[in-house]
Amino acid sequence: MPTTNNQQLTTSIGIIGAGAMGAGIAQVAATAGHTVLVYDTNQTALDKAKVSLESTLKKLVEKQKLTEENAKGISTRTQFSSNLNDFKNCTAIIEAIVENLEVKQKLFVELESMVSADCILASNTSSLSIASIASACKKSDRVIGIHFFNPAPIMPLVEIIPAITTGEIITQSAKKLIDAWGKTTVLTKDTPGFIVNRVARSYYGESIRIYEEGMADFATIDWALKTYGGFKMGPFELMDFIGNDINFKVTESVWEQFFYEPRFKPSLTQKRLYEAKLFGRKSGRGYYNYAENAVMPNPTQDEVLGKSIFNRVIAMLINEAVDSLYLQLASVQDIDLAMTKGVNYPKGLLKWADELGLATVLTTLENLYAEYGEDRYRPCVLLKRMVKEKKSFYN
Secondary structure, three states: OHHHHHHOOEEEEEOOOOOOOHHHHHHHHHHHEEEEEEEEOHHHHHHHHHHHHHHHHHHHHHOOOHHHHHHHHHHHHEEEEEHHHHOOOOOOOEOOOOHHHHHHHHOOOOOHHOOEEEEEEEEEOOOOOOOHHOOOOOOHHEEEEEEEOOOOOOOOOEEEOOOOOOOOOHHHHHHHHHHHHOEEEEEOOOOOOOHHHHOOHHHHHHHHHHHHHOOHHHHHHHHHHHHHOOOOOOHHHHHHHHHHHHHHHHHHHHHHHHHOOOOHHOOHHHHHHOOOOEEEEHOOOOOOOOOOOOOOOOOOOOHHHHHHHHHHHHHHHHHHHHHHHOOOOOOOOHHHHHHHHHOOOOOOOHHHHHHOHHHHHHHOOOOOOOOHHOOOHHHHHHHHHHHHHHOOOOO
């Protein structure tokens, strides 16, 4: 986490929403030296955010990650308000409220009527179109997506998402601003899920498919991907950690926005967990049982099975990363950065593809496509071309 040198910046940053994400972004901005104003219609949420910030700062001081002086400065620069008119002098505003298009559009229209003409209006949305949010504004060229990952003070990645109407100056200004906060920024097109939430669908979706086929249980699939892929958490552990309510809704949203593309199709397994409110750790049960005396299942540690699970999932992940490049969603470097910094993948997927061999990945996908006859397994045309031309992503 970057620490301020007590030189207060002239820019004032507005954060709309005092939930975990909004409060986290506010902490990052204040730590970088900005005056920060946090807004919420719920006074209880504001009070909770203020108490949480003080508690966090105290812990950082105890761990010697902040000095007492810097912590006091961050606290002093962070203000809380339930009056939207207080935001009229902000130079940039980031909203982190409910994922509802109409609510966000209404907010942006209200903000536009009170802020200066050059104030950046940004959304932290993870699933909605930036173009749709911007369409409500008279000056849509100053609306952009700035997508943090939770928890914002810890996770290094921020996706910068210009809509088709966003001005180039706004895009560069937003990127420069977040870079100055010590974050790793990647530029991506305004498409469903952007980079991370699009590409990562395969990690969850294909793993659930393997389970539904009876090939392996949750524990074995998690073990295989940690053992042979080096992932810090298996897909079922990670879904339980994120929350199966959140993960299912993101999957459903990406699938619908991609006009029901088979690669993103949600599973009935995940839907049933969602319907039963088995959200994972926060509800006490998900794919695993987190009750006090519950016994976690042991995986079947079979090398052949484990490697086959890994090969299938990694091929699907790489195919999605290649397709993102093919459709010019982002650059090779930004796609790989997004996955290593946004979801802690052990390697960038395009670099991983080079190491495994593009022909090997293509063969895995072609075999799956031949066996199942489903479009979810069709190899990206760019992957096929690169194998034919004996090309790689980095050499």
